[in-house]
Amino acid sequence: MRAAATMSGTAAASGFVLLLLSVPVVQCENVWDVRYTSTEICVPRGSTVDINCTYTSTFNNRDVTVQKTFWFIKDSNGIYVDLMTDPEYSGRVEYLCENNKCTLRISDLRETDSAVYKFRFTTNQESFTGSAGVTLSVTDLHVQVNRPVEGYYYNNAKLKCQSSCRLPDHLTYVWYKNQQKKIEGASYSDWFDSADTVSCAVKGLEDFHSPSMLVRSQRGWNVRYTSTEICVPRGSTVDINCSYTYPSRLYNHEVTVQKTLWFEENQVNVDLKTQSQYSGRVEYLCGNNKCTLRISDLRETDSAVYKFRFTTIQDSFTGSAGVTLSVTDPQxxxxxxxxxxxxxxxxxxxxxxxxxxxxxxxxxxxxxxxxxxxxxxxxxxxxxxxxxxxxxxxxxxxxxxxxxxxxYPSDAPKVPSVSVSPSGEIMEGSSVTLTCSSDANPAAKYTWYKRRGDKTPQLLSEVTQFVLSSIRSSDSREVYCTAENELGRSSANILIDVKYAPKVPSVSVSPSGEIMEGSSVTLTCSSDANPAANYTWYKENQTLLQGPEGVYRLSSISSGDSGVYSCKSENQYGQINSTSLHLDVQYAPKVPSVSVSPSGEIMEGSSVTLTCSSDANPAAKYTWYKRRGDKTPQLLSEETQFVLSSIRSSDSGEFYCTAENELGRSSANILIDVKYAPKVPSVSVSPSGEMVEGSSVTLTCSSDANPAANYTWYKEDEDSPRASGQNFTITNITAEHGGNYRCEAQNRRGLSDASLHVTVEAVWTSAVIGSAAAAFLAAAFLAVTLLAVTLLSVFFLIRKKRNSHQSPDPGDRLDHSEQRLPNQSEEDCDLHYTSVHFMKTETDPVYSNVGSAEPSKHKEREEVVYASVNFNRSAPRTRGQDTAEDPDAFYSTVKKPSAV
The missing domain is CATH 2.60.40.10 (Immunoglobulins)
Known part of the structure; x- marks a missing residue:
């Protein structure tokens, strides 16, 4: 709340208050508390002030019923006297109370209203007073020179309106020069001569202006009076006090006060001591720039305006306002x-x-x-x-x-007697008669009121009997009647306690707003009922809690606590259910559930749908990824489902999805294993290159398949397999092992095969050649060369001899194959052609090769490896046989050794 001082009449709209200190005050047992918005307030005389407070009243963790609230002043002999009953505040005090807030409004403020004001409330348990209170200062205004400029006859000055305590800066003031209104504003600047006087007032409070001040005082000349109005009884003694100031130097001369005097305003500068009517009754008590006029044995004729004047060598000065003295009976x-x-x-x-x-x-x-x-x-x-x-x-x-x-006011009304009929329990809807009576002379006037907490009591009736024809639950509370005549007033109260069934309960959740998983949540059910109701909390049809408190606490709420809650309020007069309360617990996504459709084995080429779902509130956003070893995962989709319309074997691997909302993130993975028939096998022979009869040869077959393939080796034109497994080893290869071999790779999804051709050619060779083939071939080459030269020489010698014995026959042809070296047997003349061929194609001979063979039964032209080991023996030639010789052929003649 905001403390505000408002002014009466037209000034009410421009109210003001000075907040000197604002602190929370008073914390008491059982949570009884009164807090004042401001603890010190300063306002000008004649204005209106608002003094604000808030209060709480809880006893044993329950709110109690407040029966009475009022304000009082500190200086009241320790008795809590309601200001509304104080004659000095009659017609000037108002209470504005509602919802545990109460404002004291005092109008037409006087200086005597300066006091400490406190608030007090009474409940059915006890009473409590805010200890600090609010100090109110009601002050008068005076003019202060803010910017003087000296001159001998005229002075320019800027004036401000001040008080003994600081007033708000936003106030507007009305300025008067020589009793005539001049301007409105926070300050006033003008030229003033030595006789000009100035006063100020708050706008809206023009009747309460400051005392008039001679502007000349801005040069240091001034007279201030302690009080400007004094009222004293006849025969008493009064002290009228003032203080004065003057410049220490003027026109380069030191200023010294030579004379001081008091005079009546209507007898200017006539010293009171020289007037006969004051003879022996006037005394000046002056010193240290202060001077008191004391008048004793006061008479009504002494009522006047008194002023003070002091004189120096240079000048004289008089206080402009003076003091108004009223001498009268005290009355x-x-x-x-x-x-x-x-x-x-x-x-x-x-x-x-x-x-x-x-x-x-x-x-x-x-x-x-x-x-x-x-x-x-x-x-x-x-x-x-x-x-x-x-x-x-x-x-x-x-x-x-x-x-x-x-x-003693014996004829004032006595404390009234109040009663209710019928007696006993009061049921809602019944008719009740309240009666108030008091012994008084003259007869009292009766008035019935209903208390309304902090609000002004509600007027019910102005008769001795008050009838509630159909009483309601809202009529339950304290009612009281007053008995009043011209001699006094008295009152008494009675508590109306209406018994009724519970009203529709109100349900609430705390804290309000979004409910986060793991937080503490309190559900509260309350219902107006008399007697107090018992409460039952439900979730859907499940009973959670029963008891008089109506409070259900979930210390660490979970997603499973989401749902519809309600409560039931019940007493002996009835029961009623509340409206539903929907509890929406928000939480981060749980670990997602991932699935693949169709379930079972995943066949290459089929359509596969991956689905990701997670329990989350608010709903989660989904993202699908595929892991790629050490690489960054591959983003696939930002939908809950990811579809592979024609899945491939390369799609096998780990997939995972993330579920994310603003509260968190979670993920789960799934392994996709694509099944497929074996791919076309790859076949090979080892070792590659040159082979020697009797060595070991390994044929190898491999195929990409899921599940893994089983391998079977077949030889051409054979139904029974030669071997199973990826590798087929021939440990002692011979010419009979030559031919086509087929490898079949098979799993439960299908079969695929590939062929490999092995060619083995027989060779006769000396055992000496065995491990020294290279050396032997070199030696053989030299021997053959020498033999060729020798044979050619022999050939030409024989031919020459024959030509010498017989003439040549054109039909005769020489058979060079029949030629022998001298002393050489036919067996010794056999020629051995040794070759090792590894052929990929007929036109591209190589030593070791993996190539295409005949197409397999899968209508595929598989790559056939030709591994040929050729052992060629020249056929014996008969004499006279013509033999075409290949001029490019390389002949190696090796004598076949006898068997060892």
Whole structure:
């Protein structure tokens, strides 16, 4: 709340308050608490002020019923006197209370209203007062020179309107020069001569302007009066005080005060000491730039405006405003304030009140039955005001001006008697009659009220009997009646307790807003019922909690706690269910569930759908990835499903999906294993290159397949397999092993094969050649060369001899194959052609090769490896046989050794 001081009349809209200190105050047991918005407020005289507070009242963790609220002032003899009953505030005080907030509004403020104000509330348990209170200062205004410029006759100055305490900066002031309104504004600048006077007032409070001030005082000349209005009784002594200032130097001369005097405003500069009517009654008490006028044995003719003047060598100066003195009878009255309302005991407070504003402090004298009592305060407290007793008061030293005697108000209304009919329990909807009566003379006037918590009580009726024809649950609370006549007023209360079934419960969740998994959540169910209801909490049809508190707590809420909750309120008069409360627990995605469709084995070429789903609130966003070894995973899709329309063997591997919302992220993976028939096998022979009869040869077959393939080796034109497994080894190869071999790779998804051709050619060779083939071939080459030369020589010799014995026959042809070296047998003349061929194609001979063979039964032209080992023996030639010789052929003649 904001503290605000508002002004009466037209100034109310431009209210103001000075906040000097703002602190929270008072923490008490059982959470009884009063907090004031401001603890110090300063406002100008005549304005309106708002003093604000808030309060709480909890007893044993339950709110209690507040029965009464009021404000009081500190200076009241320790008694909590409601300001509404104080005659000094009559017509000027208003309470604005609602929803545990209460504002005290005081209008037409006077300087005597300066005090400490406190708030107090009463419940059915106890009463409590805010300890600190609010200090209110009601101040008057004065003009202050802010920027003086000296001149001998004229002075330019900027003036500001000030007070004894700081007022808000936003106020607007009205300025008067020589009693004439000049301008409105926060400050006033002008040229002033030595006789000009200035005063100011808050706009809207023009009736309460500051005292007029001579602008000349801006040069250091000034007179200030402690009070500008004083009211004193006849015969008393009064002190009128002032202080004054002047410049230490003027026109290069030191300033010294030579004379001081007091005078009446209507007799300018006539010293009071020289006037006969003040002879022997006037005294000046002056020193240290202060001077007090003391007038004793005051008379009504002494009522006047008094001013102070001081004179120096250079000049004289007079305070412009002066002090208005009113001399009159005190016109004292004894004011009575009485309290009989529960839970306070009956007491009476007497106040000695004057119609004029008396100076402070004054001492008072109290008399009971004309006998002086102990005490010198303005207030006098009575615990009991007995019949036959009377009281009066006077100002000490002025007992000859007493107040009228106050007698016991025996004819004022006594404490009323209140009753309700019918007695016993009051049921909702029934008819109830309330009766109020009091012994009073003259007869009392009765008024019924209903308390409304912090609000102003509600007026119900102004008759002695008040009928509630169909009482409602809302009528349950304290009602009271007042009995009043011209001699006084008294009141009594009664509590109306209506019994009724529970009303529709209200349900709430705390904290409100989004509910996060793992947080603490409280569900509260409350229902208006009398007697108090018992509560049952449900989730769907499951009972959760029963008891009088109506509070269900989930200390660490989970996603499973989401759902629809409701409560039931019940007492002996009935039961009723609340509306539903939907609890929506938000949480990060759980570990996703991943699936593949269709289930079972995944065949190459089929369509496969991967699905990812996760429990999350709010709903999760899904992303599919495929892992790629050490590489960054491959992004596949940002949908809950990922479809591979024609899956391939290369799609096998680990897939995973992520589920993510603003609260977190989770992931799960799935392994995709694509099944497929064997691919066309790859076949090979080892070792490659040159082979020797009797060596070991390994044929190898491999094929990409899932599941892994089984391998079987077949030889051409054979139904039975030669071997199983990827490798087929022939340990002692011979010419009979030559031919086509087929490898079949097979799994439950299919079969594929490939062929390999092995050619083995027989060779006769000497055992000596065995391990020294290279050396032997080199030697053989040399031998053959020599033999060829020899044979050619022999050939030409024989031919020459024959030509010499017979003539040549054209039909005869020489058979060079029949030629022998001398002394050489036919067996010794056999020629051996040794060759090792590894042929890929007929036109591209190689030593070792993997090549294409005949097409397999799968209509595929498989690559056939020809591994040929050729052992060629020349056929024996008969004499006379013509033999065509290949001029490019290389002949190696090796004598075949005899068997060892």
């Amino acid at each position: 004292l009255q004894v004011h009575v304030r009485r309290s009989t309302a529960n839970p306070y005991p009956t007491w009476t407070e007497l106040t000695c009140h004057s119609s004029c504003q008396l100076p402070d402090p004054l001492s008072y004298v109290w008399f009971k039955n004309n006998k002086r009592l102990v005490g010198r305060k303005k207030y006098f407290l009575l615990q009991h005001f007995n019949a036959g007793d009377n009281y009066h008061c006077a100002i000490e030293g002025h007992e000859r001006f007493p107040s009228p005697t106050l007698n």
